[in-house]
Structure formats: structure tokens, C-alpha cells
Amino acid sequence: MQLGADHVVVRVPATSANLGPGFDAMGLALALYDELEVELRAVDEVVVEVAGEGAGEVPTGEDHLVVRALRHTLELAGAPLTGLRLQCANRIPHGRGLGSSAAAVVAGVVAARALLADPHVLDATTVLRIATEFEGHPDNAAPAIRGGATLAWQGSGGVRAVDLEVDRRIEATVLVPDARLATSRARGVLPAQVPHVDAAFTAGRAGLLVEALARRPELLFDATEDRLHQDYRASVMAGSAELLRALRSEGFAATISGAGPTVLALTSGDGTARLDELLSGLVDDVAGWRASRLDIDTQGAVARRIGGPGSPGDAAVPGPRGGSMR
Numbered sequence: 001m002q003l004g005a006d007h008v009v010v011r012v013p014a015t016s017a018n019l020g021p022g023f024d025a026m027g028l029a030l031a032l033y034d035e036l037e038v039e040l041r042a043v044d045e046v047v048v049e050v051a052g053e054g055a056g057e058v059p060t061g062e063d064h065l066v067v068r069a070l071r072h073t074l075e076l077a078g079a080p081l082t083g084l085r086l087q088c089a090n091r092i093p094h095g096r097g098l099g100s101s102a103a104a105v106v107a108g109v110v111a112a113r114a115l116l117a118d119p120h121v122l123d124a125t126t127v128l129r130i131a132t133e134f135e136g137h138p139d140n141a142a143p144a145i146r147g148g149a150t151l152a153w154q155g156s157g158g159v160r161a162v163d164l165e166v167d168r169r170i171e172a173t174v175l176v177p178d179a180r181l182a183t184s185r186a187r188g189v190l191p192a193q194v195p196h197v198d199a200a201f202t203a204g205r206a207g208l209l210v211e212a213l214a215r216r217p218e219l220l221f222d223a224t225e226d227r228l229h230q231d232y233r234a235s236v237m238a239g240s241a242e243l244l245r246a247l248r249s250e251g252f253a254a255t256i257s258g259a260g261p262t263v264l265a266l267t268s269g270d271g272t273a274r275l276d277e278l279l280s281g282l283v284d285d286v287a288g289w290r291a292s293r294l295d296i297d298t299q300g301a302v303a304r305r306i307g308g309p310g311s312p313g314d315a316a317v318p319g320p321r322g323g324s325m326r
Contacts, residue, residue: 026152029296183258
């Protein structure tokens with residue numbers, strides 16, 4: 001496969017996985033973005049520049065996650081591997097349960113796709129499969145690629161995802177602590193088995209969540225109840241567990257975002273104003289928390305070509321689902 005560009009810009013949204021009972025399956029894209037610029041070079045050299053989240057911490061060479069995903073995707077497509085310069089403007093917090101690693105992987109895959117002469121050879125299913133190979137499960141990768149809310153699974157047909165409808169009245173608030181938590185640690189406290197009654201309870205709530213997201217926001221409190229993972233993880237994120245209990249005791253549909261420690265609250269109508277009033281006494285910089293109201297992203301990962309062989313200059317690239325960067 002030939003390259004069709006040598007310079008692309010990519011934008012990928014943050015994501016919140018699980019949404020309570022949708023463990024390792026459901027996710028929601030949020031309007032908080034990492035943006036990166038990839039420029040291919042003739043010299044066999046990789047230069048990575050990072051601004052914002054992860055600056056001074058993440059690798060700045062071949063080991064950078066975006067570079068690894070990009071290289072892997074180009075190799076799978078049979079495209080030539082060259083040197084490159086990667087500039088990252090990161091806004092998604094690292095180690096907070098907002099899908100920063102999935103965003104990096106998806107950014108690399110989508111950047112590679114945009115560099116190809118025919119991006120359509122990598123459709124949404126292929127992009128999701130590659131991203132899942134890096135991530136291990138598709139709950140964050142799917143909404144990062146597709147936008148909106150998604151349900152993803154792995155079966156005999158490989159990795160697949162479908163879009164879930166989201167009522168326009170629903171608003172998302174993320175409560176981000178200063179403290180970080182490694183996903184491996186959060187997963188390490190989960191038991192190998194759970195009681196049948198808890199599994200049945202959570203399965204029912206996951207089904208209800210689909211209806212609550214699409215048409216019945218008033219059901220979100222019940223629909224976000226979980227017995228599979230959040231209580232078990234309380235020991236490694238005590239502050240998040242305490243905040244979660246406080247919010248749910250007041251009737252708010254709050255969950256741990258992904259592996260945590262960020263807390264996600266979904267509201268609608270006058271619930272948003274009531275949440276703001278409650279948070280004014282619970283969450284602030286002094287207490288080590290930041291509250292942000294984020295729109296739900298509906299585009300997913302998008303790319304734009306800056307230039308290169310056969311490229312018409314600054315041009316949008318059709319995304320895996322047909323969309324493009326505006």
C-alpha cells in the first residue's frame with residue numbers, strides 16, 4: 001500500500017468506560033481531546049514532542065504509544081516505514097480513567113490510516129480490532145473511534161461495536177482527582193468469581209442502561225447501579241468511593257469512570273443545577289478535585305491531511321465511519 005500523505009493532524013476524544021454495569025463493554029466519548037500532528041521524514045529518526053498531560057513522563061521515541069500503534073498499523077497495511085516527527089497536545093488526564101491510553105492507540109491507528117493513499121482499506125472494524133489488540137478490551141477504544149455511546153464485544157466474528165442512542169437531555173460531569181491510579185492495580189483487586197445474584201443484578205441494570213441512555217434519563221440512577229467491580233475497587237480509590245457514595249445518596253447517577261479514580265455523573269433537567277449546588281461543597285482544587293462539565297462527543301477520532309504526495313493540500317480524511325475532521 002502506497003502512502004498518500006506525509007503530514008496529518010488527528011483529534012481523539014476522552015472516553016468513560018463501563019458506565020456502571022456495562023463492565024468492559026460500554027463506553028461514552030467526551031468532548032475533551034488529545035490532538036497530534038504526524039509528519040513523515042526521509043531520515044530514519046523518530047522525534048516526539050509532548051505538551052500538556054504526560055509531558056516529561058511518557059517516552060519520546062519508538063516506545064511512545066502513538067508511535068507504536070502507528071508503526072504497527074502501517075506495517076499491517078504494507079506501507080513503507082520512515083522516520084517521523086510527532087507533536088502531541090494532550091488534554092486527557094493520564095491514569096484517571098478517562099481513556100488516555102486508548103486515545104493514544106486510536107490516534108496512532110487513525111493517523112496511519114490517514115497517511116495511506118486509500119484510507120478505506122482500514123474500515124471501522126479493522127481500526128477497532130487493531131486498537132483492541134493494544135488495549136486488551138474494546139470498551140474505551142470503541143467510543144474513541146466512533147463517538148457517542150457504544151457497546152463493544154469480542155466473539156467468534158472478532159471485535160465488534162454498535163452505537164447506542166443518547167438522549168440529548170443527558171449531560172456529563174467528570175470529577176477528576178489529583179491522584180492517579182494504574183489500570184493494572186484497579187483490575188488486580190477484582191475477584192476471579194462473583195456471586196450469581198450480583199452477576200444477574202448487574203446484567204439487568206446493563207440492559208436498563210441502554211433504555212435510560214436512549215429515551216428515559218429519569219432511569220439513569222437505577223440503570224447505573226453495579227455489583228461487579230466498583231465496590232471491589234473501593235480499597236484502592238477510597239476518595240473516589242466516598243464521593244461516589246455521597247453523590248448516589250443524593251440520587252445522582254454517578255459511576256467510577258473506567259478503572260478510576262475519576263467519577264462520572266450523568267444528569268438531565270434540573271438535576272444538573274442540583275449537582276452543581278452539591279459539588280460546590282464537595283469538590284474543589286483545595287480538596288484535590290476538579291469538576292468539568294463536558295459535552296458528549298459525537299464524531300469520534302477524526303483526521304486531516306496537511307500535505308504530501310498525491311494529497312490535495314489541507315484536506316479532511318473520511319473517518320472509519322465516514323465522518324471527517326471539520
